[in-house]
Amino acid sequence: xxxxxxxxxxxxxxxxxxxxxxxxxxxxxxxxxxxxxxxxxxxxxxxxxxxxxxxxxxxxxxxxxxxxxxxxxxxxxxxxxxxxxxxxxxxxxxxxxxxxxxxxxxxxxxxxxxxxxxxxxxxxxxxxxxxxxxxxxxxxxxxxxxxxxxxxxxxxxxxxxxxxxxxxxxxxxxxxxxxxxxxxxxxxxxxxxxxxxxxxxxxxxxxxxxxxxxxxxxxxxxxxxxxxxxxxxxxxxxxxxxxxxxxx
Amino acid sequence: xxxxxxxxxxxxxxxxxxxxxxxxxxxxxxxxxxxxxxxxxxxxxxxxxxxxxxxxxxxxxxxxxxxxxxxxxxxxxxxxxxxxxxxxxxxxxxxxxxxxxxxxxxxxxxxxxxxxxxxxxxxxxxxxxxxxxxxxxxxxxxxxxxxxxxxxxxxxxxxxxxxxxxxxxxxxxxxxxxxxxxxxxxxxxxxxxxxxxxxxxxxxxxxxxxxxxxxxxxxxxxxxxxxxxxxxxxxxxxxxxxxxxxxx
Numbered sequence: 455x456x457x458x459x460x461x462x463x464x465x466x467x468x469x470x471x472x473x474x475x476x477x478x479x480x481x482x483x484x485x486x487x488x489x490x491x492x493x494x495x496x497x498x499x500x501x502x503x504x505x506x507x508x509x510x511x512x513x514x515x516x517x518x519x520x521x522x523x524x525x526x527x528x529x530x531x532x533x534x535x536x537x538x539x540x541x542x543x544x545x546x547x548x549x550x551x552x553x554x555x556x557x558x559x560x561x562x563x564x565x566x567x568x569x570x571x572x573x574x575x576x577x578x579x580x581x582x583x584x585x586x587x588x589x590x591x592x593x594x595x596x597x598x599x600x601x602x603x604x605x606x607x608x609x610x611x612x613x614x615x616x617x618x619x620x621x622x623x624x625x626x627x628x629x630x631x632x633x634x635x636x637x638x639x640x641x642x643x644x645x646x647x648x649x650x651x652x653x654x655x656x657x658x659x660x661x662x663x664x665x666x667x668x669x670x671x672x673x674x675x676x677x678x679x680x681x682x683x684x685x686x687x688x689x690x691x692x693x694x695x696x697x698x699x700x701x702x
Numbered sequence: 703x704x705x706x707x708x709x710x711x712x713x714x715x716x717x718x719x720x721x722x723x724x725x726x727x728x729x730x731x732x733x734x735x736x737x738x739x740x741x742x743x744x745x746x747x748x749x750x751x752x753x754x755x756x757x758x759x760x761x762x763x764x765x766x767x768x769x770x771x772x773x774x775x776x777x778x779x780x781x782x783x784x785x786x787x788x789x790x791x792x793x794x795x796x797x798x799x800x801x802x803x804x805x806x807x808x809x810x811x812x813x814x815x816x817x818x819x820x821x822x823x824x825x826x827x828x829x830x831x832x833x834x835x836x837x838x839x840x841x842x843x844x845x846x847x848x849x850x851x852x853x854x855x856x857x858x859x860x861x862x863x864x865x866x867x868x869x870x871x872x873x874x875x876x877x878x879x880x881x882x883x884x885x886x887x888x889x890x891x892x893x894x895x896x897x898x899x900x901x902x903x904x905x906x907x908x909x910x911x912x913x914x915x916x917x918x919x920x921x922x923x924x925x926x927x928x929x930x931x932x933x934x935x936x937x938x939x940x941x942x943x944x945x946x947x948x949x950x
Contacts (some may be wrong), residue, residue, distance in 0.1 A: 458840070462887070470736050471733065477725075478732075484722035484725055484726075484735060485718045485719065485722050487733070487735035488718050488721065488722070488735045488736070488738050488739035488742065490736050491735065491736035491739020491741075491743070492743040494739070495739070495742075495744055495883065496743055498740075498883075498885070616710075635743070635746075636945075637944075637945070639710070690945040691945075693942075693945055694941075694942040694945050696885075697884075697938040697939075697941055697942050698938060698942055
């Protein structure tokens with residue numbers, strides 16, 4: 455479909471078409487499009503910008519990644535479709551391992567997402583072989599790589615579902631989520647919930663990784679002082695301000 | 703995929719799978735899934751219930767449909783996928799014409815959506831031949847049926863985009879929208895914006911049609927007193943209350 459650049463939702467429309475094309479390629483699951491739409495609505499309520507408190511969460515996530523012994527970034531179809539290069543670049547900057555982990559899991563889709571990441575420069579992408587299990591998840595979504603998520607002490611989970619976020623927390627890992635819904639179980643259960651759109655959040659985290667690399671006191675201060683409950687409340691407040699403030 | 707009925711989002715997940723299956727059948731457009739997700743997010747903020755002010759909008763929409771000389775209900779892929787039977791039942795109750803009108807338009811998809819409606823009992827569904835045009839829309843989304851939307855004085859548009867909603871208003875029609883986003887151009891430009899989920903809204907409108915059928919003074923009062931700006935503000939306020947009130 456032709457989209458006029460004059461359309462008030464031009465950027466969203468272009469991303470929509472791309473995500474929709476990636477369904478045809480098998481990278482994004484059809485219901486992944488629905489999840490993308492949910493994110494769009496919440497981003498709309500943020501005014502499609504990074505709030506101050508989201509930036510603080512991003513800096514704190516960077517601090518956790520740098521302090522980690524074994525950091526892992528998980529990637530699902532939507533995360534790959536929206537921000538593959540950004541996530542790989544962040545993984546190199548930390549450095550962190552990258553593991554493909556899908557909600558709608560099948561060997562074919564895992565292969566497609568891993569290959570997609572490899573095609574845009576990913577090296578040693580984990581996920582083809584997942585022989586360990588996370589406790590407390592009934593389905594095969596419990597599967598993970600021994601040398602990836604299973605052994606990780608810090609896990610960055612962009613666009614993850616609540617079951618797995620909870621299971622990761624109960625497994626004793628520090629969980630950093632990127633999730634536009636400040637009321638989701640993922641946001642509430644993680645140690646740091648970044649309520650920001652993925653393609654804004656990931657470069658911000660990478661920038662903070664570079665800034666904090668040699669500043670151990672600052673990153674420990676960020677970790678010690680971060681209050682996820684308060685931070686989520688601020689995101690919700692921003693959304694309310696947009697809902698109540700504007701009469702467009 | 704197997705979905706456990708224990709999952710906190712069970713109902714949403716089942717609808718998601720159905721909408722996703724309807725993409726394979728060509729009834730729902732892939733990017734229609736994204737629109738569905740946006741709606742889900744706003745419904746989540748409503749607490750997935752019909753608010754008092756939404757019910758008032760539904761009763762007012764019913765009043766407009768009954769007062770109309772030539773009422774038309776437009777149906778796109780998502781509306782058909784979510785609520786085909788309900789929309790057809792409402793059309794019979796008014797009675798109103800039904801016209802298929804798609805955002806992602808192709809003769810094949812129009813045929814699929816029309817056939818889908820016919821399969822679940824639709825009779826005289828318009829949309830296969832659209833030879834009139836609405837002013838002020840550049841693309842072929844301007845096309846409509848002469849004996850349907852073009853001649854209508856009142857149009858009920860479930861899940862419609864802002865361009866077409868605006869064009870219908872400028873064409874002098876009374877526009878009744880069903881749209882979960884209280885900030886959308888569709889909601890702002892229509893005469894009555896029902897901010898409610900489609901499968902709750904449509905039966906509520908049908909019930910009101912039956913209640914108001916013989917009550918001309920009440921329906922005229924509803925139309926005279928309805929304030930769309932105020933009503934939308936109340937929907938936004940409900941969403942804020944959920945955002946700010948709950949710390950789950």
